[in-house]
Amino acid sequence: MRVGHRIVQGKAVCSQCQADYPFHEGIGAFLPSHPKADDLWEQVDRETAEFLHGEPVRARRLMDAPLESLSPTDLLVRSFVHASRRDFGAAKIAVDLAIEGLYTPEFRDASKSQMRFLKERLADRPGPIVDLASGRGSLLEFLLPGASQEFVGTDVNTRVLLRDHQYFDFLGLGSKLSLLAFDARHTPFAHQSVPTLVTNVGLANIENPGTLLRELRRVVSGEFLAITIFYPKVEGPNADMIRRLKLEPLLYRRFAVQEFEQAGFSVRVSNSILARARPTPPGVIMHEIRPDRLPVVETELECCTLVAT
Numbered sequence: 601m602r603v604g605h606r607i608v609q610g611k612a613v614c615s616q617c618q619a620d621y622p623f624h625e626g627i628g629a630f631l632p633s634h635p636k637a638d639d640l641w642e643q644v645d646r647e648t649a650e651f652l653h654g655e656p657v658r659a660r661r662l663m664d665a666p667l668e669s670l671s672p673t674d675l676l677v678r679s680f681v682h683a684s685r686r687d688f689g690a691a692k693i694a695v696d697l698a699i700e701g702l703y704t705p706e707f708r709d710a711s712k713s714q715m716r717f718l719k720e721r722l723a724d725r726p727g728p729i730v731d732l733a734s735g736r737g738s739l740l741e742f743l744l745p746g747a748s749q750e751f752v753g754t755d756v757n758t759r760v761l762l763r764d765h766q767y768f769d770f771l772g773l774g775s776k777l778s779l780l781a782f783d784a785r786h787t788p789f790a791h792q793s794v795p796t797l798v799t800n801v802g803l804a805n806i807e808n809p810g811t812l813l814r815e816l817r818r819v820v821s822g823e824f825l826a827i828t829i830f831y832p833k834v835e836g837p838n839a840d841m842i843r844r845l846k847l848e849p850l851l852y853r854r855f856a857v858q859e860f861e862q863a864g865f866s867v868r869v870s871n872s873i874l875a876r877a878r879p880t881p882p883g884v885i886m887h888e889i890r891p892d893r894l895p896v897v898e899t900e901l902e903c904c905t906l907v908a909t
Contacts, residue, residue: 612788621788627761630782662885667694672701673883673891683763688770695736702880702891710875710903714827715742717871717905718798721825725796728752732784732816733802737764739827743798744773753779785812792821800827803856807846813863824865824908829877829901830856837896845893853902865908872904 611620612628621630662670662678670678675698682691699708719742722729727749731740734753744751755761761779768774782788797820806812816824830853831838842851850856853869860867878898882890895901 625762626765626779627758628778628780628788629758630780630786630788631756631758658885665885667697671881671884672698673881673889674885675701676891677883677886677889683767686766688767691767704876704878706875707877707901707903710873711827713873714871714903714905715739715800718825718827719743719747721823722747722749722796722798725749725822727795728778729796729798730754730789730794732797732799734764734779735760735800735802737767739798739800740764740768740777741771741773744768744776747776749776751777753777754784755781756783757781785815787815787819789819791818794819795822796820797824798826799824801829802826803828803850805845805847806850809849809859810863813859813865817864820908822909824906826906826908827903828856828906829903831895831901832899838894838899841894841896847894851894856906860906860908867906867908870905870907872902874900875903877901 609623609625611622612630613620621628623629662674663681667675667678675694679691679694679698682688682694703711718739722743728751729743729749730752731743732754734740734755737753740751740753753761753764755764758781761781765774765777765779768777780788797816803809803826829851831842831851833839833852833854842848848855849859857867857869876898877895877900879895880890880892882888
């Protein structure tokens with residue numbers, strides 16, 4: 601069943617192996633039976649659900665407190681609760697306040713600059729434009745208004761995509777957006793079928809990225825525009841954590857360029873901006889949650905966009 605160009609219910613069948621993949625509530629699920637889902641949004645979803653069920657007193661503290669009295673991380677969790685209740689207006693207010701408190705003004709400005717850079721570059725591109733690792737959809741929310749192209753949001757987590765589906769319908773932008781769940785190392789796209797691929801810091805948590813980048817090189821026929829952050833390669837707590845998480849290949853500029861080139865891309869670093877970044881604090885009410893593992897200590901990051909062809 602379709603609504604406009606969007607498949608709402610149905611299935612896709614692989615022409616080679618005959619495996620079928622369902623479309624349900626507008627989301628195509630190209631996933632194995634038990635996909636791994638250990639990203640931030642899955643963690644917050646899981647811990648929030650457990651918290652609301654098991655600690656009603658603390659839940660009331662979180663949801664009844666004036667917004668200005670909450671810590672940034674508690675605001676972030678509150679936004680998830682509002683979204684789970686389909687109160688997207690309240691969710692947006694809470695998450696916007698959370699972002700203001702979690703990240704420095706210069707880092708937020710640098711991030712917005714990268715989104716503006718992408719929007720200007722995409723203005724005359726043919727669609728569809730595929731957003732890799734959409735998460736809560738912040739890049740799509742910036743790009744969709746006024747755009748003539750169709751967009752495809754993606755994530756490995758179908759629950760995150762369902763929230764995105766409902767949220768973008770709430771914003772009145774859902775008609776231009778399709779949603780697909782898949783592991784980016786095994787995309788459902790044909791060879792060189794994606795004219796433009798974008799991502800907003802979607803590569804920051806990738807271990808052993810060679811397989812993923814080779815797969816993306818296979819499907820991209822035009823440009824891969826990756827908003828990225830690079831850490832200074834100096835010893836200290838941040839370097840120790842990057843090493844422990846095995847994220848060196850894409851969090852250091854020289855290594856990242858090498859990884860892209862080895863995958864067959866020609867790549868250049870564009871719109872480079874230096875910005876101070878500080879550790880994100882744990883919650884006060886939701887003390888179990890810290891939004892980001894990096895940076896461990898305050899540092900100066902390079903915010904930029906990798907233009908890979």
